[in-house]
Amino acid sequence: MKxxxxxSIKAAKSIDVDQSTLTYETRLNTINDAYEAKSNLEKExxxxxYKYADGTSPNWGAVIGCYDNVITKCKEAQIDxxxxxxxxxxxxxxxxSSNVEELEQHINSLNGLNAEITNEDAREYILDADEKxxxxxxxxxxEQVARYQGRxxxxxxxxxxxxxxxxxxxxxxxxxxxxxxxxxxxxxxxxSNFGGPSSGGKVVISWMDFYDENGNFxxxxxxxxxxxxxxxxxxx
Numbered sequence: 001m002k003x004x005x006x007x008s009i010k011a012a013k014s015i016d017v018d019q020s021t022l023t024y025e026t027r028l029n030t031i032n033d034a035y036e037a038k039s040n041l042e043k044e045x046x047x048x049x050y051k052y053a054d055g056t057s058p059n060w061g062a063v064i065g066c067y068d069n070v071i072t073k074c075k076e077a078q079i080d081x082x083x084x085x086x087x088x089x090x091x092x093x094x095x096x097s098s099n100v101e102e103l104e105q106h107i108n109s110l111n112g113l114n115a116e117i118t119n120e121d122a123r124e125y126i127l128d129a130d131e132k133x134x135x136x137x138x139x140x141x142x143e144q145v146a147r148y149q150g151r152x153x154x155x156x157x158x159x160x161x162x163x164x165x166x167x168x169x170x171x172x173x174x175x176x177x178x179x180x181x182x183x184x185x186x187x188x189x190x191x192s193n194f195g196g197p198s199s200g201g202k203v204v205i206s207w208m209d210f211y212d213e214n215g216n217f218x219x220x221x222x223x224x225x226x227x228x229x230x231x232x233x234x235x236x
Contacts, residue, residue, distance in 0.1 A: 008041065012066030019077035024116065031125045032062040034074075038067040077096060078126050079133050085113055086137065089144045094151040098158070107148045114141045170233040173218075202226050208236050 015030055015037075022030065045060050089106050097103055116122060117137050127134040157215070202224040210218040219235040 008060075008063045011037065012063050012070070015068045016066065016073070022074070022077070024078060024081070027078050028121055028125050031071050031074045034067045034070045038064055041067075044234070075126050075130070079130065079137075080111060082117060082137055086110070086140050086144070089148075090140065094148055097151070098155050100152055100155055103148050103152050103155070107145055109151075110145050111139050111147070114138065114145075117141070141182055172212075173221075173231070173233050176236050206236075208234070210234075 015033055017030075019027075041060070041063060089110055093107065094103065117127070117134070123134070146184040204222045205225050207220055207222045209220050212218055219231065221236075223234075223236065224230075
C-alpha cells in the first residue's frame, strides 16, 4: 500500500515542471494528462479499498492536490502569457508609425491571439473557470484592433491629402505657365546658349518665371532644345 501511494505521489509531481519551459500546446497536454490521471485515481479510490494494516487510508488528497496544483499553474501561466502578448500591442504608440504594413502586422497578431483564446481547447482547458480573464482578453483585443484600424485609416487619409496637394501644386505650375508666358521677348527666353543652364549638349531655348497667386516669385524653369524642362512638371 505504501509503495502504491508513493508511486502515485511521484507520478503527480512528475508533471509539475517549470512553466517557463512550456508552450501553449504543451500546457494543454499537461492539463489534459493531469485531469485524466486525477480522474483515474479517483475511480480507483471510489471503493476506499486502499488502506493500511491499521485500517487507516493514505492521504490521497495530497496526490489529488498535486494534480490540481499543476492544472492551476498551467492555466495561470498561459493566461499571463496571453496578457503579456496583448500588452505589447497596448503599449505600442500607434501615432508614432505611418507604416501601414507595420500597423497591419499588429492587427494580424491580435487576430491570431483572439483565434487562440476563443479556440475550443482554450475555453475547455484554460479559461473554463475564469470568465473574467476570458472577457478581459477578448475585449482588450477588440479595442486594440479598432485602435490600429483607426490609425491605418488616418494614415491613408494623410497620404491621400498629400497626393492631392502634390497634384494641385503640379496643376498650379502648369496654369502659371500658361497665364504668365509672354514669349521669349518678354521673358528674356529666346533661344540661346546663355540665360540658363545647359545639360549634356542641350541648350536653353526659353525660360519662364513662375509666381504664386500673391505675385511672389516661385522659380524659373528652363526649356531645352530637346523639348525637356528643368522642372519635369512644367509645360509652356
